Amino acid sequence: MSDDLQRVTKLPESRDGCPRSVGDVLARAVTHALVGLEPRRVEVEADVYENGLPAFAIVGLPDRACAEARQRVRSGIHAAELRFPKGRVTVNLAPAGLRKEGSGYDLPIALAVLAASQQLPHDELDRHASIGELALDGRLRRVGGVLAVAEGARRMGLERVLCPSESAAEAALAGIEPIPVRHLADAVAYLRGELEPDPIVPPRAHDPPPLPDLADVRGQERARRALEIAAAGGHNLLLAGPPGTGKTMLARRLPGLLPALEPAAALEVTRIYSVAGLLSVEQPLVTVPPFRAPHHSASTAAIVGGGPGIRPGEASLAHRGVLLLDELAEFARPTLEALRQPLEDGVVSIARAAGRAIFPARFQLVATMNLCPCGARGDPAAQCTCSGQRLAAYRDKLSRALLDRFDLVVTMPRPRAVELAAGPSEASAQVAPRVAAARGREGLSRTGDADALLSRAVERLPLSGRGRARVARTARTIAALAEADAVAAEHVAEALAYRSPQELAA
Amino acid sequence: MTELALAVFASETGTHLLHPPLNRRWYSHLRSFDGHAYEQRLAARGLRFLPRTAPEFPPLLRAIHDPPPGLFVRGAGDTGLLSRAAVAVVGARACSGYGASVGRSLGRELTRGGLLVVSGMARGVDAEAHRGALEAGGPTVVVLGCGIDRDYPAAHAELARRIAATGLLVSEYAPGVEPAPWRFPARNRIVAGLCAATVVVEARERSGALITADLALEEGREVFTVPGEISSALSAGTNALLKLGAAPLTAAADVLNFFGIEEPAPAGRDALLDLLPATADELVRRTGRPAAEIARALVELELAGAAAAHEGIYRVQ
Ligand SMILES: Nc1ncnc2c1ncn2[C@@H]1O[C@H](COP(=O)(O)OP(=O)(O)OP(=O)(O)O)[C@@H](O)[C@H]1O
Ligand SMILES: [Mg+2]
Ligand SMILES: [Zn+2]
Numbered sequence: 001m002s003d004d005l006q007r008v009t010k011l012p013e014s015r016d017g018c019p020r021s022v023g024d025v026l027a028r029a030v031t032h033a034l035v036g037l038e039p040r041r042v043e044v045e046a047d048v049y050e051n052g053l054p055a056f057a058i059v060g061l062p063d064r065a066c067a068e069a070r071q072r073v074r075s076g077i078h079a080a081e082l083r084f085p086k087g088r089v090t091v092n093l094a095p096a097g098l099r100k101e102g103s104g105y106d107l108p109i110a111l112a113v114l115a116a117s118q119q120l121p122h123d124e125l126d127r128h129a130s131i132g133e134l135a136l137d138g139r140l141r142r143v144g145g146v147l148a149v150a151e152g153a154r155r156m157g158l159e160r161v162l163c164p165s166e167s168a169a170e171a172a173l174a175g176i177e178p179i180p181v182r183h184l185a186d187a188v189a190y191l192r193g194e195l196e197p198d199p200i201v202p203p204r205a206h207d208p209p210p211l212p213d214l215a216d217v218r219g220q221e222r223a224r225r226a227l228e229i230a231a232a233g234g235h236n237l238l239l240a241g242p243p244g245t246g247k248t249m250l251a252r253r254l255p256g257l258l259p260a261l262e263p264a265a266a267l268e269v270t271r272i273y274s275v276a277g278l279l280s281v282e283q284p285l286v287t288v289p290p291f292r293a294p295h296h297s298a299s300t301a302a303i304v305g306g307g308p309g310i311r312p313g314e315a316s317l318a319h320r321g322v323l324l325l326d327e328l329a330e331f332a333r334p335t336l337e338a339l340r341q342p343l344e345d346g347v348v349s350i351a352r353a354a355g356r357a358i359f360p361a362r363f364q365l366v367a368t369m370n371l372c373p374c375g376a377r378g379d380p381a382a383q384c385t386c387s388g389q390r391l392a393a394y395r396d397k398l399s400r401a402l403l404d405r406f407d408l409v410v411t412m413p414r415p416r417a418v419e420l421a422a423g424p425s426e427a428s429a430q431v432a433p434r435v436a437a438a439r440g441r442e443g444l445s446r447t448g449d450a451d452a453l454l455s456r457a458v459e460r461l462p463l464s465g466r467g468r469a470r471v472a473r474t475a476r477t478i479a480a481l482a483e484a485d486a487v488a489a490e491h492v493a494e495a496l497a498y499r500s501p502q503e504l505a506a
Numbered sequence: 507m508t509e510l511a512l513a514v515f516a517s518e519t520g521t522h523l524l525h526p527p528l529n530r531r532w533y534s535h536l537r538s539f540d541g542h543a544y545e546q547r548l549a550a551r552g553l554r555f556l557p558r559t560a561p562e563f564p565p566l567l568r569a570i571h572d573p574p575p576g577l578f579v580r581g582a583g584d585t586g587l588l589s590r591a592a593v594a595v596v597g598a599r600a601c602s603g604y605g606a607s608v609g610r611s612l613g614r615e616l617t618r619g620g621l622l623v624v625s626g627m628a629r630g631v632d633a634e635a636h637r638g639a640l641e642a643g644g645p646t647v648v649v650l651g652c653g654i655d656r657d658y659p660a661a662h663a664e665l666a667r668r669i670a671a672t673g674l675l676v677s678e679y680a681p682g683v684e685p686a687p688w689r690f691p692a693r694n695r696i697v698a699g700l701c702a703a704t705v706v707v708e709a710r711e712r713s714g715a716l717i718t719a720d721l722a723l724e725e726g727r728e729v730f731t732v733p734g735e736i737s738s739a740l741s742a743g744t745n746a747l748l749k750l751g752a753a754p755l756t757a758a759a760d761v762l763n764f765f766g767i768e769e770p771a772p773a774g775r776d777a778l779l780d781l782l783p784a785t786a787d788e789l790v791r792r793t794g795r796p797a798a799e800i801a802r803a804l805v806e807l808e809l810a811g812a813a814a815a816h817e818g819i820y821r822v823q
Binding site for chain 1: 735756785786787788790791796797798800801802804805806808809811815816817818819
């Protein structure tokens with residue numbers, strides 16, 4: 001043992017001034033717990049009492065996965081040809097009131113135990129945050145939330161974060177130096193100053209898979225136009241009509257019209273995907289707007305978020321991107337109602353013992369539906385066979401309040417063959433630049449004529465107060481697409497064409 | 507003058523005569539018939555008689571193999587109207603909602619396209635076609651199957667009054683002749699005879715509208731048929747016509763093109779109204795205008811109370 005280590009063993013006593021009995025050594029590693037996406041500093045304190053009865057306890061509200069660190073840490077330390085301390089080993093995760101979830105605590109626990117048993121220099125450990133799961137053979141495994149932990153560490157003024165090498169590029173996004181670790185032995189050697197960390201290979205930019213193209217859609221001119229407006233203004237869009245008219249097809253073509261994420265938004269999205277464990281190793285930064293299309297059988301927790309292992313739901317995974325609810329009326333009504341909060345506030349907030357977990361969820365909602373359960377409505381060649389009761393139940397699913405959240409509603413009746421036989425339509429690559437240009441034009445005001453038309457519409461059409469506001473928003477986007485200086489009556493008139501029709505809801 | 511005498515004689519004897527029968531009853535009628543006095547009585551009631559020999563007698567009608575001796579005429583329209591390019595729009599009395607709306611919009615669109623819409627003012631498709639023509643602001647012509655002084659069916663008296671304000675009602679029957687079923691096929695030959703084309707909107711098998719179509723085909727006139735549902739009895743006649751080679755009609759433009767008339771450019775809302783009922787996308791295709799422009803125009807129509815949308819289909823209110 002070097003002098004250095006001798007000195008280090010005394011450090012805990014000097015810090016808290018609390019005299020300890022012989023052989024009782026305390027060490028500390030730093031990591032972060034997540035409340036929603038918010039990192040909260042967690043100190044992993046290890047207390048080794050070599051004279052005590054052999055025992056290894058983890059206290060401080062670990063969940064099951066976290067408590068099971070005992071087996072992994074013990075086995076990992078042995079695999080690294082290090083010594084697991086004799087006697088009583090107690091690990092405290094402070095603050096005790098905060099629930100510690102998952103296996104990412106393995107690495108800090110192992111490092112704290114090794115420091116407490118004088119196998120690591122304490123002061124080096126103090127300058128690092130750490131996160132990672134240990135395999136039984138001592139190798140490090142990727143976990144979710146590395147970005148948030150790294151960001152927390154940077155905020156605390158720490159210099160580096162020890163993390164699984166696969167997560168190094170992700171941690172680097174936080175603006176802190178990651179120390180990629182393949183094996184527990186590497187981490188120890190590095191902290192002892194015996195090993196230079198691997199250089200981080202900058203993630204190689206690979207081309208994203210091609211998105212489906214608008215050129216594939218025949219006809220449906222009104223729906224295409226609405227899609228362009230929705231893309232330009234980030235509006236929620238509902239496509240309703242009989243089966244096989246291209247509703248799903250169109251909805252899936254929205255992402256291809258959206259501009260890439262701004263750097264700040266990209267980091268927000270990446271944070272969410274990090275927590276969900278969905279980041280790609282090669283290219284951790286999410287730069288394209290996400291597109292999520294949960295099935296209608298998914299649970300409310302899966303869609304909105306929450307549940308036992310607190311995870312972002314589809315609504316948050318679609319943050320800054322598109323949430324497609326295909327066959328809207330097939331979703332459970334409580335699920336749809338639960339979506340109203342994120343639709344209104346752009347966040348999902350979940351009550352937890354340690355406070356509220358807030359997940360951002362500012363997504364663009366695109367939904368499709370048939371006009372009735374049998375699907376025949378809107379199809380001149382078919383006869384609706386739905387009973388009045390069944391139709392009423394179907395419409396009842398969609399509250400007015402939910403329908404009011406759609407800025408644009410397009411009814412897509414079955415086109416006649418001639419409409420579909422129309423020549424090739426515009427490709428996404430032609431539409432996307434218009435969308436991007438419109439996004440730059442903001443803050444247009446309405447002309448007097450536009451105001452007058454809006455008021456006339458409120459008088460003459462069934463249009464709620466919220467509906468009026470939606471129309472005004474849509475009109476602004478239409479004006480922006482038209483490169484107009486102000487929102488004129490003609491823009492309001494077009495926006496009114498996409499208002500929600502009466503027949504869709506009870 | 508013999509035409510008038512003959513027309514009155516046929517009406518009074520309940521016969522269908524193209525030429526004087528040269529029997530004693532006819533000569534007795536001819537001796538006692540005072541043509542001038544009769545015409546004065548007609549004029550007093552706002553009626554006229556247009557003999558087959560008159561230059562304004564519609565040439566197409568004169569050309570059929572059994573033209574009437576003349577036409578009794580009622581209404582403010584000029585008799586020259588009868589010689590204009592005309593299209594018959596006929597169909598079932600008990601038509602479907604679809605048939606009614608197609609009849610109406612054809613009446614409108616064909617009138618706007620510059621054609622004269624001719625029909626029989628019967629319930630159902632006929633009346634809708636006349637109404638459509640009136641909506642388009644044009645004159646329309648009714649061929650009655652009863653005396654020129656009758657409004658048949660009586661429920662359409664108000665419609666007849668409106669038609670008479672700008673257009674014409676005509677009949678080969680003198681005042682006082684009661685409507686009778688056997689007269690309707692004869693009336694239909696005049697409907698078809700006045701027109702270069704006949705459109706059958708909905709027709710059961712062996713129905714009056716089919717007779718009109720048959721008469722038109724016999725005279726070598728064009729027949730258009732609106733395709734219908736194969737499961738509906740109301741389409742049995744029209745679909746049978748299609749099988750026989752009648753031209754399917756999917757838009758008023760089909761008829762307008764037959765007359766060499768270009769489809770009307772959508773100058774604005776009125777033009778769009780003519781194309782209803784239609785989906786927004788159909789209007790985009792028909793007009794060649796962008797979806798955004800069509801959306802704006804449709805909203806204007808909705809705000810004006812002129813049109814309304816249901817399940818994606820815009821209809822005239
Ligand atoms: N407008 C269109 N242009 C090109 N292809 C189309 C169009 N509409 C439908 N299709 C074809 O039909 C298939 C079904 O379309 P899509 O799944 O989008 O229908 P949908 O409207 O979502 O029907 P459903 O109500 O049954 O979900 C598409 O995969 C495509 O091949
Ligand atoms: Mg679908
Ligand atoms: Zn149905």
